[in-house]
Amino acid sequence: MTDKVRLASVGLGRWARVLARGAQRGDQVELYSCFSRDPERRAKFQEEFGIERSAATYEELLADDAVEGVVITTPNDTHKQVVTQALEAGKAVYTDKPIAHTLEDANRIAAAVRDTGGVFAVGHSSRRLSGHREMKRWIEDGRLGEVSLAEANFSNERGLELTPQTWRWYADKSPGGAFIQLGVHHADTLQFLLGPVKSVSAHARKLFTKAEVPDAVMAVLEFESGALGYIGTGWASPGVYSMNLLGTKANLMYDLDFTHWDESHLADDWSTLTSQFYGESVRQPVDLPRTDMFREQLEEFGLAARGAATVEVGAQEAVRALAVVRAVIESSARNGEAVSLQEVIESTQAAPAVP
Amino acid sequence: MTDKVRLASVGLGRWARVLARGAQRGDQVELYSCFSRDPERRAKFQEEFGIERSAATYEELLADDAVEGVVITTPNDTHKQVVTQALEAGKAVYTDKPIAHTLEDANRIAAAVRDTGGVFAVGHSSRRLSGHREMKRWIEDGRLGEVSLAEANFSNERGLELTPQTWRWYADKSPGGAFIQLGVHHADTLQFLLGPVKSVSAHARKLFTKAEVPDAVMAVLEFESGALGYIGTGWASPGVYSMNLLGTKANLMYDLDFTHWDESHLADDWSTLTSQFYGESVRQPVDLPRTDMFREQLEEFGLAARGAATVEVGAQEAVRALAVVRAVIESSARNGEAVSLQEVIESTQAAPAVP
Numbered sequence: 152m153t154d155k156v157r158l159a160s161v162g163l164g165r166w167a168r169v170l171a172r173g174a175q176r177g178d179q180v181e182l183y184s185c186f187s188r189d190p191e192r193r194a195k196f197q198e199e200f201g202i203e204r205s206a207a208t209y210e211e212l213l214a215d216d217a218v219e220g221v222v223i224t225t226p227n228d229t230h231k232q233v234v235t236q237a238l239e240a241g242k243a244v245y246t247d248k249p250i251a252h253t254l255e256d257a258n259r260i261a262a263a264v265r266d267t268g269g270v271f272a273v274g275h276s277s278r279r280l281s282g283h284r285e286m287k288r289w290i291e292d293g294r295l296g297e298v299s300l301a302e303a304n305f306s307n308e309r310g311l312e313l314t315p316q317t318w319r320w321y322a323d324k325s326p327g328g329a330f331i332q333l334g335v336h337h338a339d340t341l342q343f344l345l346g347p348v349k350s351v352s353a354h355a356r357k358l359f360t361k362a363e364v365p366d367a368v369m370a371v372l373e374f375e376s377g378a379l380g381y382i383g384t385g386w387a388s389p390g391v392y393s394m395n396l397l398g399t400k401a402n403l404m405y406d407l408d409f410t411h412w413d414e415s416h417l418a419d420d421w422s423t424l425t426s427q428f429y430g431e432s433v434r435q436p437v438d439l440p441r442t443d444m445f446r447e448q449l450e451e452f453g454l455a456a457r458g459a460a461t462v463e464v465g466a467q468e469a470v471r472a473l474a475v476v477r478a479v480i481e482s483s484a485r486n487g488e489a490v491s492l493q494e495v496i497e498s499t500q501a502a503p504a505v506p
Numbered sequence: 507m508t509d510k511v512r513l514a515s516v517g518l519g520r521w522a523r524v525l526a527r528g529a530q531r532g533d534q535v536e537l538y539s540c541f542s543r544d545p546e547r548r549a550k551f552q553e554e555f556g557i558e559r560s561a562a563t564y565e566e567l568l569a570d571d572a573v574e575g576v577v578i579t580t581p582n583d584t585h586k587q588v589v590t591q592a593l594e595a596g597k598a599v600y601t602d603k604p605i606a607h608t609l610e611d612a613n614r615i616a617a618a619v620r621d622t623g624g625v626f627a628v629g630h631s632s633r634r635l636s637g638h639r640e641m642k643r644w645i646e647d648g649r650l651g652e653v654s655l656a657e658a659n660f661s662n663e664r665g666l667e668l669t670p671q672t673w674r675w676y677a678d679k680s681p682g683g684a685f686i687q688l689g690v691h692h693a694d695t696l697q698f699l700l701g702p703v704k705s706v707s708a709h710a711r712k713l714f715t716k717a718e719v720p721d722a723v724m725a726v727l728e729f730e731s732g733a734l735g736y737i738g739t740g741w742a743s744p745g746v747y748s749m750n751l752l753g754t755k756a757n758l759m760y761d762l763d764f765t766h767w768d769e770s771h772l773a774d775d776w777s778t779l780t781s782q783f784y785g786e787s788v789r790q791p792v793d794l795p796r797t798d799m800f801r802e803q804l805e806e807f808g809l810a811a812r813g814a815a816t817v818e819v820g821a822q823e824a825v826r827a828l829a830v831v832r833a834v835i836e837s838s839a840r841n842g843e844a845v846s847l848q849e850v851i852e853s854t855q856a857a858p859a860v861p
Contacts, residue, residue, distance in 0.1 A: 299713050299722040300740045304657065306752055308784065352707055352842030354726055354734060358654050359754055367654040369726045369734045371709055371842065379709060379724045381736060385655045388752035389782045397661055397743035399714055410787050421787065427744045429663065432765050432776065482842070487707030487726065489842040 156453030157183035158245075159218045161209065161233060162225035163196040166247060169413045170222060170274075171200045173445025176416055180453035186212045209233070213240035220245060220270070220456040222449065226318040227252035227325060234271075235263040243270035243456035245449065249335045250469035252324060254477050254499035261466035272452040272462040273469035275339035276415070277392075279444040282405035282424040283340050285437060286396060289403060289426075290344060296400030301341055301380040303394040305333040307409060310360035310386025320362040327476045328364025330355065334384035337394065338475035339468060341372065341380050344396070347471065349375045350489040351478035359387040370479045373489065382475075402427040404434065416443040470496065511808030512538035513600075514573045516564065516588060517580035518551040521602060524768045525577060525629075526555045528800025531771055535808035541567045564588070568595035575600060575625070575811040577804065581673040582607035582680060589626075590618040598625035598811035600804065604690045605824035607679060609832050609854035616821035627807040627817040628824035630694035631770070632747075634799035637760040637779040638695050640792060641751055644758060644781075645699060651755030656696055656735040658749040660688040662764060665715035665741025675717040682831045683719025685710065689739035692749065693830035694823060696727065696735050699751070702826065704730045705844040706833035714742040725834045728844065737830075757782040759789065771798040825851065 158180050160167050167185075174180050186206045187193045197205045206212035212221070213236065220243035225233050230251045237244045250273050251257040264271040277283065289295045309319070310329060318324040325331055330353075342348055353370035360366035366387045372380035385391075390409025396402065408421035419441050425434035454460035471492070477499070478490040513535050515522050522540075529535050541561045542548045552560045561567035567576070568591065575598035580588050585606045592599045605628050606612040619626040632638065644650045664674070665684060673679045680686055685708075697703055708725035715721035721742045727735035740746075745764025751757065763776035774796050780789035809815035826847070832854070833845040 297714060297742075299711075299742045300659075300661065300724070300738050302657070302659065302736075302738055304655075304750070304752075306655065311754065352709060352726070354707060354728060354844070356654075356728075356732065356734060358732055359652060367734050369655070369736050371707070371724045371726060373709060373711075377711065377713055379711060379722050379738075381657075381724050381738060383655050383657055383734075383736060385752050387652075387654045387754050389757050389784050389786070391750070391752065391757060391782075395659070395746070397659075397740050397746065399666065399742050402744050402746060408787055410785065427746075429744050430765065431744070432763055485843070487837070487842050487844040488840070489709070 155179060155181035156219050156456055157181055157217050158220045158222050158453060159184035159186065159212050160196065161186050161212065161221050161223045163187040163192050164224060166224040167196065170224065170445055170449060173415060173443065174449045175200065176443060177446045177450050179450040184212055184215060184218050209236065213237055213242060219243060220452060223247065228318070231256040231259050234260050238263045238267045238269040238271065243452065245272045245274065245452045247274040248469065249331055249473045249476065250466065251473065252326060252331070254470070254473055254496065257470050257473050258500050261470055264466045270455045270462060271465050272448065272455065273464050274448060275336065275464045275469065275472060276444040276448050277336040278340040278343040279442060279447055280407065280422070281419045281439040281442040282407065282422050283344065284442065285424055285439060286403055286405065287344055294401060295396060295398030295403065298345060298378050298396050298398045300397040301345060301378060301394070303337040303341060303381065304383040304391050305337055306383070306385035306388050307333065307390040308386065308388060310362060310366035313360060313362040322363040325364055327355065327480050328362065329366050329384040329386035330368040330479050331476045334368060334370065334382045335472050335476055337382045339464065339472035342471055345374050345376060345378055345380065347375045348372045348475055348492050350491050351475055351482055352487050352489045353479040353482040354487055355479060355483040368479060372475065415445040418444070510534060510536035511574050511811055512536055512572055513575045513577050513808060514539035514541065514567050515551065516541050516567065516576050516578045518542040518547050519579060521579040522551065525579065525800055525804060528770060528798065529804045530555065531798060532801045532805050534805040539567055539570060539573050564591065568592055568597060574598060575808060578602065583673070586611035586614050589615050593618045593622045593624040593626065598807065600627045600629065600807045602629040603824065604686055604828045604831065605821065606828065607681060607686070609825070609828055609851065612825050612828050613855050616825055619821045625810045625817060626820050627803065627810065628819050629803060630691065630819045630824065630827060631799040631803050632691040633695040633698040634797060634802055635762065635777070636774045636794040636797040637762065637777050638699065639797065640779055640794060641758050641760065642699055649756060650751060650753030650758065653700060653733050653751050653753045655752040656700060656733060656749070658692040658696060658736065659738040659746050660692055661738070661740035661743050662688065662745040663741070663743060665717060665721035668715060668717040677718040680719055682710065682835050683717065684721050684739040684741035685723040685725070685834050686831045689723060689725065689737045690827050690831055692737045694819065694827035697826055700729050700731060700733055700735065702730045703727045703830055703847050705846050706830055706837055707842050707844045708834040708837040709842055710834060710838040723834060727830065770800040773799070
């Protein structure tokens with residue numbers, strides 16, 4: 152008998168494996184069940200991770216009282232259905248980022264979380280990277296001074312590899328392309344660090360990918376604090392993950408080797424955070440405590456399912472990250488004119504019911 | 507007797523000294539005369555650099571047949587008058603960047619260059635940095651593949667130090683603030699590397715400076731090639747000078763320690779250019795030949811004054827860099843909407859004379 156929180160994996164592709172390995176590095180949660188529509192895939196995943204049982208249907212998985220929470224890695228455009236069904240079945244729900252492919256779906260999920268009172272977590276893992284946690288400490292204790300410019304990039308080569316067999320190829324399933332898959336991480340992390348985004352100006356282009364979606368996106372964010380932020384995302388180059396914060400007292404530069412992204416227990420070994428104060432000729436390395444973003448977010452989620460922890464990134468935070476994606480798309484269609492984040496969110500919410 | 511090209515310094519402040527030291531590191535040009543309205547300043551500069559003579563008036567300096575070229579570092583809003591007067595006196599003219607504070611003045615200077623047929627050079631020195639020359643080679647020989655994203659930052663703390671006694675404090679003398687003083691370098695270098703800019707989307711903010719001008723500017727450029735570019739400039743943080751190019755075959759990351767900017771013969775010692783190909787976990791340093799941007803541009807200018815060299819950055823290139831500044835200001839006033847560079851240039855040109 153174990154006291155680990157019993158989780159079930161739903162959608163058993165590459166990302167489910169990355170998360171399963173993260174969960175198994177810890178000792179708080181246990182992968183207890185799994186489901187994919189493909190029986191062969193299901194059996195293979197069950198065997199690979201030594202999972203006690205698998206379910207023949209999603210309904211069967213949700214009807215299993217032993218399952219305390221589900222971990223969803225199905226395509227973005229299925230999230231609304233898969234998430235709300237689990238919430239309504241009384242399960243705690245973790246879904247990979249983005250919360251959904253559209254704000255309309257995200258709002259429905261947020262409403263289901265409110266209506267059911269369920270535990271809900273979204274995998275905006277990157278804010279948990281040790282470099283970003285350290286940045287947050289420097290902001291909070293005043294070492295950075297006031298931040299005026301925050302610049303981030305998240306790029307890789309996936310746009311050059313996409314085929315029509317993958318859902319990320321299609322604009323209706325993955326609107327915003329590189330930005331909804333990669334940039335959305337920085338959209339969350341920058342709001343974690345600097346507070347809410349007020350407006351977004353952006354240009355999205357389809358340059359080298361054969362897919363329907365943009366592979367080169369540049370977005371300028373204005374924060375409610377007044378600071379300016381930049382997110383660059385590309386899908387047609389070797390991998391980049393970086394963030395620089397320029398403050399009135401110091402700068403912090405963070406750079407992570409993308410080839411180790413999936414092995415989050417090693418990410419800190421392949422990251423550098425350097426600080427720069429006035430008059431220093433050489434940037435100083437900042438020591439980073441070891442972290443493991445995938446393990447930590449799943450353990451937090453598992454404990455939250457038992458009421459023993461609070462979810463850091465829930466529907467509200469995830470909606471604000473996805474709203475940046477939507478604002479990027481709308482601003483680009485308006486030739487870069489800034490789009491208000493609040494207006495984007497409100498415009499996608501259903502009109503309130505007449506009393 | 508010397509065969510060095512005889513140059514005269516005009517405007518004898520901090521920057522004149524940086525350039526004078528650059529000229530004296532080489533053996534092609536000689537500082538032969540100088541002028542500032544302040545006699546004490548003149549005498550001090552003359553003594554400091556061992557200059558043969560000084561002129562009591564600008565007219566006297568220009569009437570000296572021994573002076574082959576003038577090196578102008580007066581405030582940006584005086585360039586039109588100081589430059590055109592020298593061109594009309596038959597002198598070769600080097601002016602510090604930007605070519606002028608407004609496109610209207612820049613167009614007048616360009617017209618004077620055309621009308622007089624004179625030699626004219628603008629100090630967009632940064633494109634001569636060894637890292638940028640190497641980037642250009644990688645683009646031209648195909649090692650980078652096609653560039654989709656180009657990101658640059660040039661920032662320092664000057665906005666926190668400005669006082670009403672300095673011309674850079676004032677919006678009518680230094681419109682665009684940090685962007686016209688720092689960002690304009692990248693506006694030139696990026697066009698040197700990637701070809702003409704088509705349009706600019708930008709947000710300019712006055713956050714921490716007490717001056718009249720913006721100290722935080724983010725601009726997204728669309729190049730005629732289709733590539734996207736980003737320039738961030740701040741005036742409220744420790745110094746940053748960086749440029750990253752993301753290509754379909756490789757990335758190049760360039761980083762220069764700003765505290766050594768003025769000593770351009772040492773800049774390469776305080777710079778790193780690294781390359782990143784697919785699958786590489788560690789970026790590889792790229793060897794950089796030693797360069798000296800201030801010396802090289804003044805020697806090229808001096809030789810051009812004698813018809814023995816061609817000026818790399820003349821009126822046309824400098825107008826295109828300044829047009830980016832103007833487009834930044836106009837786009838920011840339009841809430842980020844993209845502004846066409848060609849329209850900005852044409853809108854500031856006088857209507858052609860009716861035949």
